[in-house]
Structure formats: structure tokens, C-alpha cells
Amino acid sequence: MSDYQVTHSKSQVFYDVFERKAELKHQTHYCPGCGHGVAHKLVAEAIADMGLQDKTIFVSPVGCSVFAYYYFDTGNVQAAHGRTPAVATGLKRACPESMVVAYQGDGDLAAIGTAEILHAANRGEKISVFFINNAIYGMTGGQMAPTTLVGQTSTTSPFGRWPGNEGYPLHVCELLATLEAPVYIERVALCDNKNTMKARKAVRKALELQKNGAGFTFVEILSPCPTIWKMDPLDARRWIEEKMLPVFPLGVFRDRPAPQMKESPVPHHTFVEALELDTKDGDTHERAQTSKQAGRSLTLKMAGFGGQGVLLLGQIVAEMGMREGLEVSWLPSYGPEMRSGSAHCHVCLAQERIGSPLISHPDVLIAMNEISLRKFAPQVKSGGLILYNRSELPEGFEMPQARVVCVPASDLADQLGMAKVANVIMLGALMAENDLLTEESAMSVVQSTLGAKAKSASVLEMNRKALQAGREFMQKAATPVQN
Amino acid sequence: MRQLTKGNVAVMKGAVLAGCRAYYGYPITPASEIAEAAALYLPQVGGTFLQAESEVASINMVYGASSAGVRVMTASSGPGLSLMQEGISYLAAAELPCVVVDVVRGGPGLGNIAPEQSDYFAIVKGGGHGCYRNLVVAPASVQEMADLTMLAFELADRYRNPALVLTDGFIGQMMEPLELHPHIAQAPEKSWAVKGTPETRPNAVTSIHLEPDTLEAHVRKLEAKYKEAEKVEARSETYCAEDADVLLVGYGIVSRVLRSTVDQLRERGVRAGLFRPVTLYPFPSRALLQEAKKARVVQVVEMSTGMMVEDVRLAIEGRVPVEFYGRVGGNVPSAEEVREHVMQLVAAPVA
Numbered sequence: 001m002s003d004y005q006v007t008h009s010k011s012q013v014f015y016d017v018f019e020r021k022a023e024l025k026h027q028t029h030y031c032p033g034c035g036h037g038v039a040h041k042l043v044a045e046a047i048a049d050m051g052l053q054d055k056t057i058f059v060s061p062v063g064c065s066v067f068a069y070y071y072f073d074t075g076n077v078q079a080a081h082g083r084t085p086a087v088a089t090g091l092k093r094a095c096p097e098s099m100v101v102a103y104q105g106d107g108d109l110a111a112i113g114t115a116e117i118l119h120a121a122n123r124g125e126k127i128s129v130f131f132i133n134n135a136i137y138g139m140t141g142g143q144m145a146p147t148t149l150v151g152q153t154s155t156t157s158p159f160g161r162w163p164g165n166e167g168y169p170l171h172v173c174e175l176l177a178t179l180e181a182p183v184y185i186e187r188v189a190l191c192d193n194k195n196t197m198k199a200r201k202a203v204r205k206a207l208e209l210q211k212n213g214a215g216f217t218f219v220e221i222l223s224p225c226p227t228i229w230k231m232d233p234l235d236a237r238r239w240i241e242e243k244m245l246p247v248f249p250l251g252v253f254r255d256r257p258a259p260q261m262k263e264s265p266v267p268h269h270t271f272v273e274a275l276e277l278d279t280k281d282g283d284t285h286e287r288a289q290t291s292k293q294a295g296r297s298l299t300l301k302m303a304g305f306g307g308q309g310v311l312l313l314g315q316i317v318a319e320m321g322m323r324e325g326l327e328v329s330w331l332p333s334y335g336p337e338m339r340s341g342s343a344h345c346h347v348c349l350a351q352e353r354i355g356s357p358l359i360s361h362p363d364v365l366i367a368m369n370e371i372s373l374r375k376f377a378p379q380v381k382s383g384g385l386i387l388y389n390r391s392e393l394p395e396g397f398e399m400p401q402a403r404v405v406c407v408p409a410s411d412l413a414d415q416l417g418m419a420k421v422a423n424v425i426m427l428g429a430l431m432a433e434n435d436l437l438t439e440e441s442a443m444s445v446v447q448s449t450l451g452a453k454a455k456s457a458s459v460l461e462m463n464r465k466a467l468q469a470g471r472e473f474m475q476k477a478a479t480p481v482q483n
Numbered sequence: 484m485r486q487l488t489k490g491n492v493a494v495m496k497g498a499v500l501a502g503c504r505a506y507y508g509y510p511i512t513p514a515s516e517i518a519e520a521a522a523l524y525l526p527q528v529g530g531t532f533l534q535a536e537s538e539v540a541s542i543n544m545v546y547g548a549s550s551a552g553v554r555v556m557t558a559s560s561g562p563g564l565s566l567m568q569e570g571i572s573y574l575a576a577a578e579l580p581c582v583v584v585d586v587v588r589g590g591p592g593l594g595n596i597a598p599e600q601s602d603y604f605a606i607v608k609g610g611g612h613g614c615y616r617n618l619v620v621a622p623a624s625v626q627e628m629a630d631l632t633m634l635a636f637e638l639a640d641r642y643r644n645p646a647l648v649l650t651d652g653f654i655g656q657m658m659e660p661l662e663l664h665p666h667i668a669q670a671p672e673k674s675w676a677v678k679g680t681p682e683t684r685p686n687a688v689t690s691i692h693l694e695p696d697t698l699e700a701h702v703r704k705l706e707a708k709y710k711e712a713e714k715v716e717a718r719s720e721t722y723c724a725e726d727a728d729v730l731l732v733g734y735g736i737v738s739r740v741l742r743s744t745v746d747q748l749r750e751r752g753v754r755a756g757l758f759r760p761v762t763l764y765p766f767p768s769r770a771l772l773q774e775a776k777k778a779r780v781v782q783v784v785e786m787s788t789g790m791m792v793e794d795v796r797l798a799i800e801g802r803v804p805v806e807f808y809g810r811v812g813g814n815v816p817s818a819e820e821v822r823e824h825v826m827q828l829v830a831a832p833v834a
């Protein structure tokens with residue numbers, strides 16, 4: 001009668017008994033003539049024949065095939081609606097040796113899950129996706145699918161799909177075939193025995209390719225849904241041939257090895273190296289309990305334009321405090337504020353556990369520009385210190401509660417020939433005023449925050465000079481302009 | 484040795500040490516440094532990092548990896564967490580462990596990227612559909628970003644349930660000393676996982692139970708786990724609470740602010756103390772009630788219009804007056820601001 005004999009014995013990849021419902025122990029829940037049953041059989045037989053049963057993880061979708069895991073005697077994971085390719089991605093990456101089969105309907109794959117299938121394909125996930133296109137939502141009772149044909153009626157396109165409102169049927173194979181990574185894309189149809197045999201071959205080919213680690217494989221299966229289409233099974237198969245094939249042409253859309261690519265650029269390291277863990281012992285914190293630092297604290301605010309290095313200056317001060325064995329916190333302004341060109345940070349150095357890292361009234365303000373001076377100076381504690389990055393104060397500026405020192409750090413940095421070190425000059429100035437921060441740590445911290453740039457002797461030298469310039473400026477020239 | 488570290492980076496260092504070997508995520512301020520650290524660290528130690536196409540995809544990749552028994556995580560901020568809620572519900576339903584970090588920013592909608600605590604309802608009370616709970620920890624320092632992330636992995640596996648790290652933009656962005664022990668935690672053997680091996684072939688991960696009785700039995704099983712967690716996993720911390728007339732209650736960054744407020748109030752002769760929930764689910768209700776009973780008034784402070792305060796009121800059962808003070812929009816209340824609020828409160832004549 002045909003070259004494809006529907007066998008009535010069950011594939012070994014199907015369970016002996018389907019435990020879903022007591023009254024349906026040897027029957028699937030699919031309607032008579034449903035394409036899902038045939039597609040399941042093709043997949044199950046291929047898995048069995050290829051000896052892949054133990055390695056297979058079957059990922060079932062939401063749709064009529066949600067209960068596929070009652071039939072497939074393989075590892076099973078049931079995914080949320082549309083997310084099968086994402087779930088399959090997580091599984092395959094975790095178990096590269098396994099065979100991951102993703103099975104999806106047209107609503108699942110081509111509507112709610114459009115992003116997931118496109119990106120899984122684009123990444124070349126080494127999985128096999130079987131896409132059951134029945135041009136309708138079966139499980140929920142016959143609503144329009146993205147693959148519903150123009151003019152086809154459904155419960156949500158009762159007058160027939162009209163492209164002016166609902167758009168055109170989505171051609172998934174054609175879409176995926178625009179991507180680089182997929183190795184195999186074919187559309188087949190369960191419309192007659194000959195085509196079912198072709199579908200059988202396509203399913204096997206996809207699995208074979210996955211077994212060999214070839215790449216992303218995809219088979220779209222045009223599939224009858226006699227119940228929703230309100231046809232008998234034979235008419236439904238005929239409808240595929242007459243109505244669906246002209247819209248969804250069969251054929252191979254991609255069949256080629258994965259593109260050549262270079263070796264992964266990722267180096268391999270131990271976790272200690274990768275996390276850059278400092279595994280030296282030595283609790284400097286305890287040392288501080290007994291040192292001259294006992295009971296002391298310092299809160300600072302640094303503010304200026306982005307690019308003036310105020311955030312880095314804050315980090316350097318925090319790092320120095322930490323090396324002194326103090327508790328420290330550094331809290332930056334972040335996000336659009338930085339993009340708009342201004343930046344500030346709060347730094348706390350304390351003997352005790354630090355409460356709020358947000359400082360309302362700092363001991364010290366380092367203002368790198370006039371806006372910051374005007375904005376933050378009123379917050380400085382009474383008896384506090386303000387270092388201002390200019391040779392003189394703006395006209396009419398008064399801040400009686402604090403001592404204001406003009407340290408023209410940017411000008412001094414320009415004189416040194418390196419505008420970038422203005423923040424280090426300010427650090428030098430700060431250190432001249434406060435002995436909580438020690439000389440020893442300053443250069444080594446500056447060096448470590450410079451990272452690769454610290455390799456250059458001239459850069460290091462420049463920073464050393466900057467530190468010195470700031471300190472000397474305070475010692476020599478800085479006469480308090482106020483107070 | 485202690486290393487000056489950003490909160491978001493500490494999350495990932497802790498995660499790697501907790502045995503996390505996969506991260507799937509999508510960038511969003513102020514959480515992106517977690518993904519960036521994951522991208523840097525995990526591949527170097529043989530793990531997986533993938534920037535997904537969306538938070539929807541991320542959480543479902545997490546679902547897949549968790550199904551295979553891997554310690555896996557993702558992180559995001561408010562808008563991304565909204566997209567993950569469906570997936571988190573599925574993970575809880577399928578009893579899959581995972582860690583999700585929410586570095587909360589201002590909402591609703593696109594809001595802004597400054598810190599808030601306005602995801603409390605969404606994270607602590609569920610957010611997704613169905614009867615499930617998230618286990619929730621709330622770090623208040625960079626050190627705790629690592630430590631509580633590690634705890635979250637333990638809790639997730641212990642209860643086979645998502646564990647959420649609820650934090651905010653400030654804790655994520657700030658730097659503090661971090662001390663870590665170079666030791667990788669061993670994830671427990673997961674006999675239920677699906678790995679594509681002969682031993683795991685009989686396993687199935689699913690969340691659908693069509694028969695009402697079957698689903699009820701399943702939901703009851705989840706409920707029993709949550710009840711058990713409520714008994715043994717609630718964690719909290721106090722500061723100067725023993726003799727406090729005014730008990731301040733706050734979590735995360737606010738608990739840091741309140742610590743300073745307590746000091747300032749005590750300097751002014753007000754006997755203040757702090758109660759800080761470390762786990763938000765289970766909520767440390769019993770410990771809170773014990774402390775609160777000794778106080779004259781309980782002052783809850785949040786960066787929201789009042790979310791955790793509902794749990795505080797439930798715990799205190801009307802035995803002590805509960806006041807609320809909240810800031811939103813990305814404004815973090817200062818210690819002084821809260822202090823003034825409390826000074827007014829204690830000065831007010833008792834009704």
C-alpha cells in the first residue's frame with residue numbers, strides 16, 4: 001500500500017504504560033489523526049534506532065504536547081510556554097554530552113517564543129528542535145496562530161485571517177535560514193505516507209547531526225489538527241497538501257557544516273586566580289585596634305566633573321584606610337548623573353563597623369569644581385576642611401563653619417605636564433592635613449589602582465611627584481583664606 | 484586578606500565559591516556588574532556565562548541548567564525581575580533550586596536607577612502566579628553580598644526552591660573590604676536531576692498537575708517546605724535593642740542608616756535600638772516580637788511607601804504602636820533625617 005508502514009508495536013522509547021490517566025493507559029491523549037502522535041513516533045523511533053535513549057533529554061512545550069513526558073521514556077523537562085529553546089540551552093550547556101530534543105507547537109515557537117527560538121538558533125545551540133506547525137492553537141481550543149493561513153478562520157479570527165489586521169503567516173524556516181549558525185533546517189509535512197517518510201528522514205538527520213556535535217538543527221513539521229480544523233483525519237491531511245504547502249513550501253533551507261571559527265579566547269585559571277583572591281593571612285584590622293588609629297574616624301566627600309578622577313581618588317583613600325586596618329566604605333554616584341558630567345563619592349574611614357555609608361556632614365570636602373563647592377560646602381561639618389581646586393574662591397563665597405583651602409590641583413597638574421594627576425595632588429594635600437593616612441601606603445595604593453599603567457616608570461614617577469606637589473603646596477603656600 | 488570590592492562583584496565572587504557554575508542574564512543598571520563579573524570569572528573556571536536575549540530567556544535558561552542539577556544564578560533589577568516572575572513561579576513549582584539577585588532601583592515602570600526597596604512585595608510576597616514563596620535574604624554590606632549569596636545557594640538546594648538576594652543600587656555599587664576564604668563549597672548530589680544519563684533517565688521536571696487533587700497534594704508539599712523554613716531559617720540582627728524604648732526596624736542599606744541613627748539618638752538621650760531582618764522570607768517575626776514587646780514604639784523605615792511594614796505589623800499583632808517612615812524615588816533617608824523624625828515622635832504627647 002505504501003512505502004511507510006505504520007507499526008502498531010510501540011517504540012522502546014515510549015513508556016509501556018502511559019500513566020497520565022488511568023483510563024488511557026495505552027493511548028496518548030492526542031485526538032485521532034493528530035500529527036503530534038505521528039511526530040512523537042518518528043522522534044521516538046529515531047532515538048531508539050540510534051541508541052540514544054539514555055542520553056536524551058526531551059523538552060516539552062506548552063500546547064497539546066505538554067504531556068509528551070508521559071510518553072517518552074527519556075529524561076524529561078517540561079518548559080514554560082515558548083521558552084523551550086531557552087530551557088534546552090540551559091540543559092545542553094550543563095550537559096554537553098546529552099542529546100537535547102526541543103519540541104514545540106506554532107504558538108509556542110512562533111508567537112510567544114519567537115525571541116527564544118531565534119536566539120537559540122543564532123547562537124548555534126547544539127540541540128534539535130522539532131516544530132509542529134498545525135496553523136492553529138490546539139490546546140486552548142482553536143485560536144489564531146502566527147502560522148494561520150490568510151483567510152483561515154479561527155475562534156479569534158472568526159471572519160478569516162486578514163493581513164490588514166493580523167499580518168501574514170510567519171515562515172520560520174525561511175527566517176532562521178537567514179542566520180549564520182544553524183547547520184540544518186528543513187520543512188516537511190505529514191500529509192501523506194511519502195512525505196511522512198521524508199519527515200522520518202529529516203528527524204533522523206537532525207538527531208544524527210546533534211549526535212556529532214554539528215550545531216543547531218531544526219525540522220518544521222506541517223501537521224494535521226483534525227479536531228480544531230473540524231475535518232476527518234484524511235481530509236485534514238489533504239488540507240495540508242492543498243492549503244498549507246503553497247504557503248509553506250517543503251524543502252531543505254540549510255544543510256552545511258557550522259561556520260569555521262577560532263578557538264575560544266577564554267583562558268583557564270584556578271578559581272583563586274580567576275577571582276583574584278588575596279590568600280595572604282594577616283588581619284590588619286586587628287592591628288588597627290591597638291595602633292594610633294584607635295577610636296578615630298574620617299568622613300569625606302569628593303566631587304567634580306566626570307574625568308577629574310574623583311571616584312578614583314575616593315577609592316584610593318578607602319583602600320589606604322583599609323590597609324591601615326580601618327573599616328572603610330566608598331559610595332559613588334552612578335548612572336546618568338555621571339554621564340551628565342558630574343560625579344561624587346562618599347568615603348568613610350572608621351575604627352568601628354560603619355553605619356550609614358551615606359554621609360550627610362563630611363569632615364572633609366574635596367571640591368574639584370565650583371558647582372561642587374557651592375553644592376556640597378554647606379554640608380561640611382563645623383570645624384571641617386574644604387579643599388577647593390582653584391587658586392581663589394568664587395566671589396562672594398563664604399563658608400564660616402569650615403576651613404577652606406584653595407589647592408589649584410588642576411593647574412599644578414598642568415605644570416607637571418599630566419592633567420590626569422590633579423586628583424593625586426589633592427590626595428597629597430589631604431595627607432598633609434590628616435595623619436590617619438600614612439605615607440607608606442599612598443604610593444603602593446596609587447600604584448595598584450593604576451593597574452597596567454603602573455608598569456610605566458614615568459607614570460609612576462609622575463604620580464609620586466603629584467603626591468609631593470600636593471603635600472608641599474599645603475606646607476608652603478596654603479595660607480587659610482578663611483577662618 | 485581583605486580586598487576593597489564592589490558589592491555587585493562580591494555577589495559573583497561569593498557565587499563562584501558557593502559552587503555556582505552557570506550564569507544566564509541580561510544587563511540592567513544597577514545590576515550589570517554582576518553579569519560582567521560572571522562573564523569574567525565563570526568561563527575561566529570552566530563554568531558557563533551567557534548573555535541571554537532577555538530576562539525571560541535568562542530565567543528559563545536557569546530553569547534548564549537547574550534541571551540538570553547545576554548551581555546556577557541570574558541577577559537583574561526591577562524591570563528585569565518583573566519579566567522573570569513567570570519563570571520563578573515555574574522553578575518553585577518544579578522544585579528547582581536557583582539564586583536570583585535583585586539589585587533594586589527606583590520604580591514603578593522605568594523609574595530610575597537610584598536605589599529603592601520597592602520590590603519587596605514582588606520578591607518577598609511572590610510576584611509570580613500560584614502558591615509559592617521565594618526564600619529571601621537581604622544583605623547590608625559588601626561582605627554580606629558574598630556571604631548571603633553563598634547562603635542563598637545553600638538554602639536553594641536545601642529547600643529545592645528559588646532563593647532571592649534582595650538588595651539595592653547602593654549596596655550593589657558601593658565598595659567595602661571583602662574577606663573570602665579560598666574554598667569552594669560542594670553542591671549536594673541531586674538524584675532528581677535530568678542529565679541525559681542512564682541513571683537520570685527516569686527523572687522528569689514538570690510543574691503541571693491537571694487533576695485538582697494531585698495539584699493540591701503538590702501545593703501542600705511545597706507549603707510544608709515553607710513551614711519548615713519558617714521554623715528554622717529566619718535570621719535577624721539587633722543593635723542596642725536590649726533596653727530600647729524606640730525600636731527602629733529596617734533591612735538592607737536602611738539598616739545601615741538606622742545604625743547611625745541609633746548612635747545619634749542615644750547621644751541625645753533617646754534609648755533607641757535597631758532590629759534588622761536578614762532574611763525577609765522567612766520573616767523573623769518571633770525575634771521581632773520579642774524585641775518589640777520591650778519597646779514603647781516601633782519605627783519602621785523603608786525606601787518604599789510601606790511594604791515590609793505590613794510584615795512588621797503582622798509580627799507585632801498590635802501590641803506596640805508601629806510607625807512608618809519611607810522615602811522613594813531613589814532618595815536614601817539620611818541618619819539625621821530619621822533621627823529628627825524620631826525626636827518629634829518621642830516629643831509628641833502620648834495619646
Ligand SMILES: Cc1ncc(C[n+]2csc(CCOP(=O)(O)OP(=O)(O)O)c2C)c(N)n1
Pocket residue numbers: 062063064065081104105106107108109132134136137138139140145
Ligand atoms: C504565558 C502563557 N500564555 C498563554 C498560555 C495558554 N496557552 C497554552 S497552549 C497555547 C497555545 C498552544 O498552541 P501551539 O503552540 O500551536 O500548540 P498546539 O496546542 O497547537 O500543539 C496557549 C496560548 C500559557 N500556557 N502560558
Ligand code: SF4
Pocket residue numbers: 029030031033034035036064134138139224225226227228
Ligand atoms: S487539538 Fe489538534 S493538535 Fe491538539 S491533540 Fe487534538 S488534533 Fe492534536
